[in-house]
Amino acid sequence: VVSKAVKNPATRIAEPEDGPVHHCGVAGAWSPVSANLPRSLFFMLFSLQHRGQESAGLAWTDPASGAIEHEKGLGMVRETLGSFLERDVPARAAIGHVRYSTAGGSGLRNAQPRVVECNKGRIALAHNGNISNSDALRAELAADGAIFQSSSDTELILHLMTRSRKSDPSEVVREAFSRLEGSYSVVMLWNDELWAIRDPDGFRPLYLATDGGLRLAASETCALLFDGPRPYREIAPGEAWSIGPSGERSFALGGRERSGARCAFELIYFARPDSEVFGRSVHEARTALGAALAEDDGVPGDVVVPVPDSGNIAAMGYARRSGIPFDFGLCRNHYAGRSFIMPDPAKRELAVRMKLMPVRSVVSGKRVVLVDDSLVRGTTSKIIVRLLREAGAREVHLRLSSPEIHEPCYYGIDIPTREELISNRMSPAEIAAEVGADSVRFLPLARLDECLGGKGGHCKACFDGRYPATRGEGN
Numbered sequence: 347v348v349s350k351a352v353k354n355p356a357t358r359i360a361e362p363e364d365g366p367v368h369h370c371g372v373a374g375a376w377s378p379v380s381a382n383l384p385r386s387l388f389f390m391l392f393s394l395q396h397r398g399q400e401s402a403g404l405a406w407t408d409p410a411s412g413a414i415e416h417e418k419g420l421g422m423v424r425e426t427l428g429s430f431l432e433r434d435v436p437a438r439a440a441i442g443h444v445r446y447s448t449a450g451g452s453g454l455r456n457a458q459p460r461v462v463e464c465n466k467g468r469i470a471l472a473h474n475g476n477i478s479n480s481d482a483l484r485a486e487l488a489a490d491g492a493i494f495q496s497s498s499d500t501e502l503i504l505h506l507m508t509r510s511r512k513s514d515p516s517e518v519v520r521e522a523f524s525r526l527e528g529s530y531s532v533v534m535l536w537n538d539e540l541w542a543i544r545d546p547d548g549f550r551p552l553y554l555a556t557d558g559g560l561r562l563a564a565s566e567t568c569a570l571l572f573d574g575p576r577p578y579r580e581i582a583p584g585e586a587w588s589i590g591p592s593g594e595r596s597f598a599l600g601g602r603e604r605s606g607a608r609c610a611f612e613l614i615y616f617a618r619p620d621s622e623v624f625g626r627s628v629h630e631a632r633t634a635l636g637a638a639l640a641e642d643d644g645v646p647g648d649v650v651v652p653v654p655d656s657g658n659i660a661a662m663g664y665a666r667r668s669g670i671p672f673d674f675g676l677c678r679n680h681y682a683g684r685s686f687i688m689p690d691p692a693k694r695e696l697a698v699r700m701k702l703m704p705v706r707s708v709v710s711g712k713r714v715v716l717v718d719d720s721l722v723r724g725t726t727s728k729i730i731v732r733l734l735r736e737a738g739a740r741e742v743h744l745r746l747s748s749p750e751i752h753e754p755c756y757y758g759i760d761i762p763t764r765e766e767l768i769s770n771r772m773s774p775a776e777i778a779a780e781v782g783a784d785s786v787r788f789l790p791l792a793r794l795d796e797c798l799g800g801k802g803g804h805c806k807a808c809f810d811g812r813y814p815a816t817r818g819e820g821n
């Protein structure tokens with residue numbers, strides 16, 4: 347049974363989350379000798395917790411039996427996989443996943459990694475992204491007798507692999523993955539091999555570290571460096587890499603010519619600032635976004651205040667370029683987590699107050715330049731502006747380090763419908779009136795690529811509507 351609610355565009359989550367939301371992070375490890383890889387995976391997933399907080403899972407190949415074991419559960423990494431800190435679980439290969447749950451998805455049923463025994467052997471697979479032609483593929487496979495146990499794209503990939511008539515693993519992967527459109531950064535255990543595969547457009551990041559015989563793969567470099575520095579490289583868009591007892595290999599999936607479609611929001615908001623994604627330091631990219639936002643702005647301000655934590659670095663870049671002092675005028679309660687997401691708009695303000703409180707000594711009597719990463723519905727910004735005014739701010743000028751969002755995402759990020767996006771209903775001046783700010787300004791779209799830098803092109807479809815790959819049904 348396919349839940350339409352969780353398919354194209356990218357899966358929706360609980361309504362009150364007022365911002366783009368990421369879905370998943372993946373990690374994998376391979377060692378030439380048995381080691382406690384599940385414990386290493388615990389730390390790697392802990393480093394990727396920001397990419398998904400609703401479920402976490404691990405799978406590893408038992409070196410004695412060759413079986414793939416797995417554990418997964420709903421909740422944060424510490425809650426679901428904390429027992430691995432105390433256990434000694436030998437393995438030569440392991441993968442893991444953190445996931446953001448969905449409105450239509452049924453929690454544990456869609457948790458990853460997904461583990462199967464099939465005509466191709468034992469496989470465990472974890473996926474970050476959104477297969478945008480999944481409805482068509484699912485219908486085709488169902489017509490051919492396939493039975494689905496979840497609504498996740500991960501199961502779809504496994505079905506495609508089992509249907510391949512090839513025997514060489516590289517050919518099986520090439521054939522199965524050539525059917526996929528959209529975004530995927532995949533880690534996979536296939537018997538005693540570790541695989542890492544990235545879609546040809548390169549929507550989601552995927553990195554590989556080499557440390558003697560040890561190999562680590564992960565969505566972001568922060569997970570590769572969890573216990574110290576080691577050399578790493580990006581898995582290239584369209585690259586399939588694997589390692590196992592018979593050696594290491596890498597090949598191109600092939601297919602149509604691509605110009606690169608790395609998700610701009612990975613650098614703007616999702617990735618951890620100490621990570622490198624798409625060959626670019628996240629911290630540097632956000633600093634550049636803030637600096638570009640300050641250029642030609644000329645707004646009279648006394649203090650630059652970030653919306654923590656996502657606005658911190660862009661605000662610093664803005665302050666440096668504008669010469670206006672930076673200060674923390676909003677205090678974030680780091681213990682609030684997602685526990686105060688409330689569907690009732692009347693209670694929403696209290697939820698925001700539980701997370702963010704103004705620092706009166708910083709903002710009172712000041713002209714505040716308030717810097718955030720993006721504006722989606724505008725509901726949270728309206729509350730924050732009110733909090734700052736309550737604390738005595740004389741003026742509040744809202745600045746966004748991304749361009750105006752006009753379109754939904756089909757490649758793994760949850761963005762509300764066009765109708766809900768405030769930039770589709772109002773001009774910046776009208777938004778200012780709506781949220782109670784003195785002015786609102788967005789990063790000009792023309793400045794985005796130069797700020798994001800790195801190698802290859804970026805997907806900017808949610809800003810300009812130019813989708814680099816299939817969008818899903820009817821496209």
Ligand code: SF4
Pocket residue numbers: 366549608609610611612754755756757758759805806807808809
């Ligand atoms: S549409 Fe936007 S959020 Fe989706 S992949 Fe492209 S840049 Fe990222």
